[in-house]
Amino acid sequence: MTYEPVIGLEVHLHLKTQTKAFCGCSTEFGQEPNSQVCPVCLGFPGSLPVLNKTALDYGLKVALALNCQIQEYTKFDRKNYFYPDLPKNYQISQYDLPLSKNGFLEIALDGGKLKRIGIRRVHLEEDAGKLIHQEDSSLIDFNRAGIPLLEIVSEPGLNSPGEAHEYLTTLKSIIEYLYVSDCDMEKGSLRCDANISLRKTGQQDLGTKAELKNMNSFKAVKEALTFEIERQAELLNQKKTVVQETRSWDVKNLETVSMRTKEEAQDYRYFPEPDLPPFILSPDKITEIKKTIPELPRDKMLRFVKDYGLSDYDAKILVATLKDANFSEECIRLYSKNDKKPIVNWLIGPILYEANSRNCNLSDLGVAVKDLIGLVDFVERQEISYLAAKSVLSEMINIKDSPANIIQKKNLAQISDIKSLELQVGEVLKENPKSIQDYKAGKGNAIMFLVGQIMKKTGGKANPKVVQEILKRRLSNA
Ligand SMILES: [Zn+2]
Incomplete structure (x- = not known):
């Protein structure tokens, strides 16, 4: 049975702002743990978030570069879940009225043909803190909590690991041109999750998908997708069901392993963030941002x-x-x-x-x-x-x-002087009688070997063109 992979990607980008998304804390990477925190990003009761204007501008810039429709009216929502790296027990994100929707990115396929990949939405949110796991305990650094994140969600329009790789490379290149993120996967400023399902070739309906996480490079994304295609195909061939779940890429054993069954949107009890007003994005504002987009x-x-x-x-x-x-x-x-x-x-x-x-x-x-x-x-x-x-x-x-x-x-000027080159050619011919025979027997390559010998003798200084001419003449007379 042949299957068609259907892949969608979710990219999270750290925006290169000086301060966090909703407070004045610095976003500088690599500082002393928990030195860049305040009551707002630590979720203290009574603290109030204020949206970072630069984060909004950067988000709009990316959305416009990805041909998205900017929503005139946009708001933030609370995504509720309980995890040690999330001090407020909710993340400020965007649910039903994201910054922008319905864009596209064109990727070049082998042979240069372009394929248009839909962008479902681009929205703003904040990052969580970072857990550092030790042998018998875990530590937490909240410096990252509250750093502005841009989530870019593609439609499931990619059909091979190679296309997914090309999508990521193309996207990264555009983001770098916009100068809004470092896109450094090692520092976590660009992260990517993937959804993948298989369907019988020619079938319209989508199969059950798995979500892949913890891929730390574009190469890992490609490898994890390749592994997952084989895993799911094997299940389908054995008439077993693919479970909808989140799977983690194990870079050591080069396999995906089950993390948890996939949450649904209702599990997060989204509701509007009451501490931030909705935002109205005027056409003037959008025109102003458009002007800052360079040639892509x-x-x-x-x-x-x-x-x-x-x-x-x-x-x-x-x-x-x-x-x-x-x-x-x-x-x-x-x-x-x-x-x-x-x-x-x-x-x-x-x-x-x-x-x-x-x-x-x-x-x-x-x-x-x-x-x-x-x-x-x-x-x-x-x-x-x-x-x-x-x-x-x-x-x-x-x-x-x-x-x-x-x-x-370094005395590297090329020797084009025929007299001195004639001498060198003479010596090399004397040392390599076999190559002369080969050349006469019709092996044209033998002449390149002789040119190589002369280049070696002259420390790369002989003019190879002149050498070749001399050789040709002398070999045909020999
Ligand atoms: Zn803060």
């Missing part, structure tokens, strides 16, 4: 393709983060040739490699745009080899010097 990744990608002749693939890599996009665009604009391919190849090749291996953005490498362009020009004029240029780049990052100085200091 997808639009930027399309513009890079149109304006600079980049491929979709290259453009998508370069616009993944706003910092990289800005840095790349400056390099491409200032590169003087009409054909931007050489600078683009360096950006998505060696420069991105250096940034990835340092886990930083391109601009954080500390290399000036003009120096990068200078380096690419050296290669294009064939004054240094590609191999040598890569080592110059590493040196530029390490000692912050110009490419010209490094090339001179």
Whole structure:
């Protein structure tokens, strides 16, 4: 039997505000436990919440970027449940009148086709405290209690773990462009839960779903979904029922385990938060927020393709983060040739490699745009080899010097001088008679091996093009 997975994602984002959602406590990460608390976020009797305006603005910004309809009239509700990390015994959230509804996010499928995923709602709420479990006891830190959270709920419109991964990557990229959250899963500022059910291929009705929690990376989301598809398919094949429940991802054993049967909305006894008035969002307010939304990744990608002749693939890599996009665009604009391919190849090749291996953005490498362009020009004029240029780049990052100085200091200028190269070629041919035979027997690859030997002999300084020409001539005469 073949099944179609039906997946919906719930993403929780910490908004990057200075203070908490309903009080003036700091939101700074990593401070002394319970040092950022007050009567409001500790739920003392008689304390009153006041909504943080920046949290509301950030929430609206995300909702608009996700094409949601902003609700003119919105209110907060109490979601009641009892848990040690929840000092008030309720969480201020939004129930029937959320900030926004009915948006969508477009994700790129393999092959570049776009798929539109519905966004059911985007609403504001507050985070709970953090429990730290020890061997024989648990500790509680309330610094996190009251930090503004944005909940982004997708429709169950994703049909594979790969699509779920693409949705998360695309969403994260947009949020980073909006500059409203760190999106750091390790610090818990981006968290994701997933709903998943299976149905027979072609069937309309949804199957029974499980909710997956405690996935600490996008990779874990993908793995947990993959595991869950197999688990549910096995149950269905054996004609057993899938139980509606919440399951936790066990990262050690790579499996999901049952946590509890799923609560229904009525279990939370939602009712309107009496200490906060409803909010009316005027069209002027929405227009004002709209103006603060920058060009988003997808639009930027399309513009890079149109304006600079980049491929979709290259453009998508370069616009993944706003910092990289800005840095790349400056390099491409200032590169003087009409054909931007050489600078683009360096950006998505060696420069991105250096940034990835340092886990930083391109601009954080500390290399000036003009120096990068200078380096690419050296290669294009064939004054240094590609191999040598890569080592110059590493040196530029390490000692912050110009490419010209490094090339001179390290004596890396390319040998294009035919006379000296002829000598080197002669020696290498003498040392490798087998390769000459191979070449004559029709093995074209043998010539690349010989080029490699000469590059080695010259410490990467020989001009490979010239070497190849000499080799070809001498081998056909040999
Ligand atoms: Zn507080």
